[in-house]
Amino acid sequence: MGETPISSVDFQQIENNSVSVGGSVDQYQNGETSYHHHDMSWRWVGGPTGDWSNSENWALFDSAGHVVDTSTTGSPAIPQSQQNADVNVGASGNSTSPVTIVANAPIYNQFRSLSVWQSGTLKITAQGSNGTHGNVFAVAGFENDGTIIVDTPSRVDFGGVTMNRDNGTITIMNNHGNVIFDDGNLNSSGTVNLINASLGNAGQPVWVSGTVNLQNNSSIFLNSGYGATLNVDPATVNTIYMQDNGFLNTGIDGTNNQTAVINGVSENTRFGIAGLNTAPTSATYTANQDGSYTLQITMANGSNLTYNALHMAEGYTPPAKLTIVQDSATSGWDIEDTSSIGGTGGHYTDNSLHQQMTAVATNATNAGGDTSQYISTPESFHQHDMSWQWTGANSSDWNDFKNWTLLDSNGHVVDTSNTDYWTDNPIPQSQQNADVNIGVMDSTAAPSIVVDNVADYNQIRSLSIWQSGVLKITAQAGSGYVGNVFATAGFENSGSIIIDTPSNVELGGVTMNRESGTITIMNNQGNVTLDNGALNNGGTLNLINASLGTVDKPVWVQGGTINMAKNSTLFAQPGISYSSAVTINVDPTTVNTVYINDSGDKANAGNVVLNGVSQNTIFGIANLTAKPVSAVYTPNSDDTSYTLTVKLTNGQTVTYGSITPAAGYVPSTTKIVEDPSNHGWLIEDGNFTACFLSGSMIRTPNGDVAIENISLGTQISVFDWKNNREVTRSVVWVAKAHTTARSSVPVDEAGYPVRVLKNAISDGVPYKDMLITPEHCLFFEERFVPVRMLVNGRSIFYDTSITSYDYYHVETEEHSVITADGMLTESYLDTGNRSSFRQEGAVAALRAIGTRNWEEDAAAPLCVARNVVEPLFHALEARESVVEGCQMPTSVPVMTREANLHLIMSNGAVIRPIRYDNGAYSFMLPAGVDAVRIVSRTSRPSDVIGPFVDDRRALGVSVSTIRFIGSTVQRRITTHLTAAQDGWYESNSQNAPVWTDGNALLPLSAQTQSKMGMLIITVHAAEAYRVEPELTAQAMALSA
Known part of the structure; x- marks a missing residue:
């Protein structure tokens, strides 16, 4: 391969600049606010049943009760076209004629308030198309004396002022967790019906009074x-x-x-x-x-x-x-x-x-x-009758009305001082039907820095950030607040937008980040919403400790550049760009993940170039129905970049076509890790990292020195075990990287450091607590042993209190046995992950020596053999009584030999065995079954036997034979042997038993002719299965 260019992106400078913009947030207003004062009202003038999206059914009235000409409000002239108005459905009193209005078209513009009276029924059936992230119906607040029916799986936002009165009924159907009350509270003395629906979710519960009826799941x-x-x-x-x-x-x-x-x-x-x-x-x-x-x-x-x-x-x-x-x-x-x-x-x-x-x-x-009679075409409104202009200081507060001037459509200043008509703090959210302008179209002008530190769930119509404009959103939601702290129906950005809040921010459905525009999202995990799931990006998008999109709602990013640093994640639609190339630069020194989501099991990263890929870069795939079985890098013809091809068990592939590694990193082996929190898998570098944490003391001829103070040329002490003597060697490289643990995967694969307590190995060894990464090797009797195989949970354990940390490598000209914290261990062996580290401070400049391997270049053999490691493990475990600070397990794992073997059909139905005889489970299959999944408990040998067993596969059951007996057919089933299938490990030979991973696909139709019969599966269970620690076997019901 040719020489790989070093990335010119200064990720640390991007973060420093973003943090410093606007100064301390303490100088700005904070808290929460909302606006429900309205200057106009929409009234229904249609028939007893009609379409919300038909403008003939609506009339707009001003505050004096006069009809307003709607020819300039936008087309069609419906409530969302003039957001700063109340909407009235029905009339007060039970004696008036009933009115039923159906909102069947998605509209992501929010309007000011909704009043449904006794005779009124509002039914919301609008459904967002695939890729829609925003609300299909949104109001800043409502009062209900009539009936509101939500019959859509899409997101509906009822705002922060909620009142379901005595006569009011709210029915939510076929919607699971996507009906939102911004402050998590429904003030209700009426009735709420849930029909195949969920209200609230595990992280965002609701306060509900009145009566709630639940039916049908x-x-x-x-x-x-x-x-x-x-x-x-x-x-x-x-x-x-x-x-x-x-x-x-x-x-x-x-x-x-x-x-x-x-x-x-x-x-x-x-x-x-x-x-x-x-x-x-x-x-x-x-x-x-x-x-x-x-x-x-x-x-x-x-x-x-x-x-x-x-x-x-x-x-x-x-x-x-x-x-x-x-x-x-x-x-x-x-x-x-x-x-x-x-x-x-x-x-x-x-x-x-x-x-x-x-x-x-x-x-x-x-x-x-029938909803087919109603309009279903999505609508959005960005025409505005006024505009807010920033006229404040170069750096000031969004929420101070003295910084804003409102102009009408002719450019005349609008008087906002009348508090009877306006609020006492007239800022953009107080008059939603206006564009908001920050900065000017001149990149040489002094920047206008605007900081919004107050949560406000009123949505503005549109937002324009010009070349000299900077908007920084730092508002944070209070306890129980689940709505947006900042919301716009759309934006265009030629300046800079910085989002530094963990709370929900809506950027709307019309999204335009122009060539000079920069959007920086910091410290926000999936809570920035693009209503239609797309960002038209000609500029730059920075993600710093942030996620854009979610596994359920991936995003399209069309063109431009994306920079990712500090444990950031991008959930991208396959074919992330339509035509314009997207460049993704990842910080090679920090963990970052790029996901491709595709329910079709065939995805191509499209017109995308990824730069700076290193051992810290993770590729994710989600929403696939088949499991990845291999992930292979192959060099491209340009002699610089690579293609990563992920093969699935169903024969489909997921491809990343242009990956340029960071300088010094050579992609080689990969590791596939299940990611249950995102219903997918992670493709990680297969070369394990062995490192020291800050504070590790490295022995030198002049005494022990903290690793962060070691520099190029430092002489360190090396143990020449073959000649039983101590020698000195020069340091040729010291470097630093940062990582963040992932709690969603097993603890030994999550990235937590291992703590070896003082005296855990022998008296005085180590002489203080030692912190190293799990793959780091300790030296015992002429061999290197990975510390992960010695973890006993007491004197040697994963320190899960350390979730994010810096770690260091120290390299000598030859791989060496060195001493750290008084313990013999290893120096850095470059197996291809050099680019994952950066140089700073006293850290030495890079000296690339070339990629090495354990077989030819190691200072001592690497040993993972059980017959060697197990006695060592038990010897160290026995020292527990003489080691201070030993950990006590919070609970003793409950083990069982019961595999809980059952089948699951494609429709989700569970088939339990009707007979068990000496390892043979018999299941009665109904007719018409084309395939089943063989489901069981799983265990990893390294868990249930001990970490001294170097096998971390999740094993279900070992299947020796599968037979089908029907009325007219008897045969052996072999479909799991003839080709790679989802959920099966490779077998050593055609006739050897095959292990499942606990959820294995078994195709049947070709061999059973889809007939009724008995399926007999002969298995060997794993040695033991681990049951969730907090629950006893008697208190836990096992289900599919």
Whole structure:
């Protein structure tokens, strides 16, 4: 390969400049604000049933009640075309004629306020197309005395001022967690119906009063301690989650009484717990004197969660004890009745509560009739009748009205001093139907730096940042606030936008980052929203400790440059750019991840060039139905770049076509790591990193020196073990890198450092706590042993309190046995990851010696053999009594030999074995089954046997034979042997047993002819399986 260019991007300078802009945020206003004062109102003038998006159905009135000419507000003239107005649906009083309005077209413009009166029904059916990230319907606040029906899976935002009155009903259908109340609170004395819907989520619970009805697989995530009446359909599965918001976790003997009255409880009702740092250990029912029941859930920390007023459905008698089931979707637990018969709910057909809820669902579905009669074309409005101009100081506060001047369409100044008509702080969000301008079209002008430090959920119409303009958004949401702290329906940027907040920021659907424009997102993990999932980028996008997009909502970035540093992640659509090339520069010294999301199992990174790739660069793939089986780098014809090709078990490929490595880095082997938090996989460098953390003391002839103070030419002490003598060698390279641990993967692969306690090896060795990376080797009896194989959890353990850290390499001319903290260990061996480190301070300049390998260049052999490492492991473990500060495991892992083997069909149905005989499991297959997945517990030998076993594969069961017996056919199934299949490890030979990874695809149709029959799978289970530490086997229900 030719010489690789060194990246010219100064990532540290980008961060320093962004942080310093605007100075300390302490000088700016903070808190939260909102605007609901409106100068006009929209009224429905259509028929009893009509289309929200038809302008003939609406009339706009001014504050004096006069009709307003809407010819200049935008077309069509509907509420979102003039955002600074109230919208009225129906009329006050039950005697007036009913009106039903259907909003079937997605519109991401927010309007000021919504009033649904007694005779009014608003039904929202708009659905965003694939790639839509923003709201399909949005209002800054509402009051409801009538009926609001949400029947869409897309995001709907009801704002921060919420009032569902006595007569009001809100029905949410077929929507899971995408109906938003900005401050997490629904003030309700009315009724909320959930039909195949979820309200709130595990991280953002809601406060709800009034009555809530749940049916047909619905869930509600409630803040602890909030009172309401909940009715659950006994015939369908529904879940009530209690979210920890500080009321739980009171400690030993603490009791948290939940005052909600819950009716209709049956075997289909589940009680969920999310967001706790302790686990439930038992759940028991006791009968109350009034015929109701109390459910007490006891936690591992000694506290209790109690529901005092549970009313059972007629005919249901609850068991004394319930089952605790892990809930991977919420990282919590479900409390279920798995003992009762009749879980399908058929025996509740005549139950009055069930019948009432069925009628509610039918009426909500039928309201407004067939949606095909309504407009479905998405709309957006960016025409504005006024504009806000920044006229303040060169560096000042967005939220100080003295810095803004409002101009009408003719350029005349608008008087905003009348507080009866305006607010007492007239800033852009107070008049939403206006463009906002910062800076001027002159790059030589003094910069106008505007800092917005106040959370405001009112959306502005459009935002223009000119060449001399800088907007920095630092506003942070308070506790319980789930809306946007800053929102615009669209923007164009020729200057600089800096987002430095973890909270939600909406940049709208019309997004234009021009050639001179720079957008910097810092310290924000997936909470910057591009409404249509696309950024038209001719300029530069910087991600610093930030994520853009999510696994469910990846983004299109069209053109320009993306710079990524400090544990940043980009979730990109396949073919990230349509036509203009995208250049992605990654900081080689910090961990960064580029994801390609594609549900079609075939993705190409498109017109994309990636520069600076190093051992710290991770490639992610998500939303695939097949598992990656290989990831291979191949050189391109330019003799500089590479192509990374990821092959899947179904034969498809994911390709990154132009990868230019950082100077000194040669891509070679890769490692595929499952990423359960993003439902995908990570492609990482397969060359393991062996490093020292800051403070490690390196022995020199003049005494021990901290590694961060070692420099080029320093003489260090080296142990010549072959001649049993100490010699000195010169340092030819010392370098530094930074990493951040990933809690979503196993602890030994997450990147946490290993702490070797003082005296853990022998008396005085090491002479202080030693901190090194897991693959770093210690020297024992003429061999190097990776420290990860010696971790005993007591004197040698992963220090999970250190989640982000700098680490160092020290290299001598030859790979050497050196002494650190009094322990013999290794110097740096360059196996191709040199570019992952940077030089700074006293760190020496790079001296590339060439890539080396363990077989030919190591100072001593690398040993991972169990027969050598296991005795060493036990010898060090036995020193626990003489080592101070040993860790005590928080809980003893529960082990089982039961594999919990079962099958899952393509429709999600679970098939349990009907017979087990000496390793042979028999399953009855229905007709028409083309494939099943063989699902079981998994274990890693390094976990269940010990880290001294160098096998970290997740093993399910070892399958020796599979047979199918039908009425007319008997045959051996071999489809898992003839080609690479999802969930199977490679076998040593055609007839040898094959291990699954716990979820293995087994095609059947060709060999079973899709007929009914018996599938017999003969397996050998793993030596043991690890059960979640907090739960006992008796308290854990196993399900697919």
